Amino acid sequence: MNELAQSENTPMMSCGQKVKINGIEKLALSPLPVTNNRQPIAITKFISVNQHGLLALRSVNSSIGVVKLLFFSRIFLMGVIVSSWFIFSKMLLVFLPLLILSTLLLGGSLYFDYIDGMKSARRTLPAIFNPQRRGVFFSWISGGGLIRPSLFGAFTSEGYSQGMPDKVILSGFLGAILISLGWTMWLRENQIFWFITGTILILSGTFLLYFPLKPWFTYFRQLRAQPRQTEQQQFIGVPWEQVAVELHHLSAVSYIGLRTMYTLNFICPLPGETDKKYLISLPVYSKEEGLSLFELIRDYMEHGAQGIEQTAAAKLQTETADYTRAAYRQKMQEMRRKNPLFYPLWRLWNIVTLRYWAHWYLERDLDVLPAQMMNREEVVNWCQPLPESEWQPMSAELQEANQRVRALYAVGYQWESEEVRSVLQDYVQVS
Template identity: 25%
Template sequence: MFKTTPKKALPPMRAGERESRAGGEQYCLSPLPLPVNSEYAVDVAHIDVRHDEATMDIRQGASPDSMLTAGHMLSVGVVFMMAFFLIVWIGIGGFPPDPQLAAAWVGGGYFSFLFVFTLAILWLNTLFKRMPPIRLNRQRREVAFVVDPPGRFWLPVPHNLWLASTASLAVTASGFMGTIEIGEWLRGAREGFPFGFLLMHVGGFVFFFVYPPLYDLICRLCKRERRTVLVPWEDVVAVCGFNPSLGPGAITGFSWNFALLPPDPERPGYTLPGAGIIVSVGGLPGALSQWEYLRRFMEEGADAITPAAQEWGVEWYDAYVAREKAECKRTNDMARWRRFRRKRLWEHARFAHWYTEYRMKHILPKAVPKDWLAEWSKPLPKSQWAKPSQAVSELSEHLRAAYQRGEKFVEMGDIEQRFGIAPPPAAQAPYPSFPFRAKAERA
């Protein structure tokens, strides 16, 4: 049989290269942080969660979209359960409804709530608390990534979707059945209280809070802790990928993603395991804008970027609703206002924005220890700042001249080869690293 998976990695791409494979395309923007002549430098994906004069933290989670989707699913589930049991009640007849039917009705509504709550809040909180940010330090010209230990482990990670789905099923099923059994117990049809369902229900909730620290303890005992790796800024790989979404017999859509990844110096063509960030950017211009946002911060400083406006939180949401209401009054289009209000209520939008704000302030910071990279992140005297390499300086000048001639970055091919600049020698030794939870810092 033919082997479609190569045993060896493809040669690592260089800045400016473009590759087409399986209907998709990949544009390499870095290594070597070069200007791409983007008209804008915008945080398209809203990944800049904090920055100061020396450092920037980038990560996912600063968006209410997942909570809005969860609110939509909750409304769908509750309406479905209400309609289903209402039809059953009409078919059975009688008023008040049969106690068994009433208990099942309440249990169905509770089931819908638990399904959304366990996955959209408990599981996502577990996921976000195990996704440390990537910290960029412009003065040291280094980027800190948190890297997973190599190889597979016999225990599933706490944010494993299959594991979370199993725990969610235990919570929701026991909640539904427990509600029915409690109803039976209250009306005297059952002799004993359903302690089995209660224990299963409580145990499912406890699992989400107990398993993560237990997993970390076992990993420490087995010496499989994550490590913080300090990667030189000029080695970091930035790529933009365009991939079709395939369905049965047809292409169902397209997606553009931007990725910032740490290369593995000991295995050219590979990246360090479990590190990096991949976000949706909507198109090639969005990817170039996102890269320019990060590059300008690192090369020119915080004054060279304009952070994206905050689009979450109760204050922002209230102002958004007030603007929409004023516009509807100005145009005398109250039907539009009613549609707007119905949609926001259906999505539980105000709660979604409130919880996103809560998650940003209280959940995401738990992903790293309070003193993580404290010394490394302190500002340095300007005399101690790391300087760009000669290759970056020369190539940047060549590129700016090419842009004046109307050339485009994505059409030039390998930038180093194009302008005859020898790439800096690739690192062969591992990057500096230390245990993620350790207090050790590199000066």
């Protein structure tokens, strides 16, 4: 899963600007959300229409297949933990330190993933786009707790936790191996040589293991020392034309090989915060998908004041919630009626692949846990329709820029063309 919101110390870029920072190629699409002449489509499962008929970006992917993969990965990790204890049961005393350390590492990651998912679903509001107010609405938690350390980097319930350097990770693994070897030597016959050698290895391993554990010691010490703070939930509406939208592209070699990743990022200013921004990040498969998704949202914000039916996002309103348990039961009935002969095999396959539990998980995270947040007075008021006299108009600069770039598109230019970029630069100079 992807946690979409976190605080971010990121400077704003001007529309059309390209930069490369720390290997990440950044392309700014906004402020100045002009049309990019792409077909407005959305294939991501993070975008939806809420109960008030407004476009929203959720923090949980509603794809059943993705959740089933998540379940199988967690089952695999639990299987590794349990099977390790059974495999080494006859030599349990020899491998005891290694088993304890690996169980703490894998079991801790499973536990914290579950806790973070519950917290995020309960207190994170989907980013809501309102074309009548011409703004983006989201929740911001101030006075939150400490960010928990992470070995490889992870999204926690308090924000993004940076991973540890490679040398620290290597130090931890070497420390665990040395402790295990030293423990094995302690179990040998009562000879002073093996005892001294084992002691040296255990002390060396403990020293190496201290470096990856040091952030955890600091975390728990600060957690115990600081007074218990009350989180303050703030609901913030940001004008659409003040939101910076950037398409990020990263190609890097990781532990599993070459990885290429695109994300569409919405960077919102926070009232009273000069050095922090609110980041909403959506994974996309390619640059074209990112541009098309942005065009769908941009088109909705430009033409959706009279209703989502007037925009390219209208088809999202007609899509049924196929992630609920009711949708699962309906699917069962359809398969029983259409293929009664193969229905038992199909039902067995869905049981084995945990499809029902995937529906239950998504219904809990998308409907049940966020229900209290969605019924808050601030959220309901923001989503209520406004009289036409109170609709927020598009700025004159943006209207002019859209007219100019559409005229260029009509004669064959693309958003990447220098002629279009010059229009964007003119707007930057005006603003």
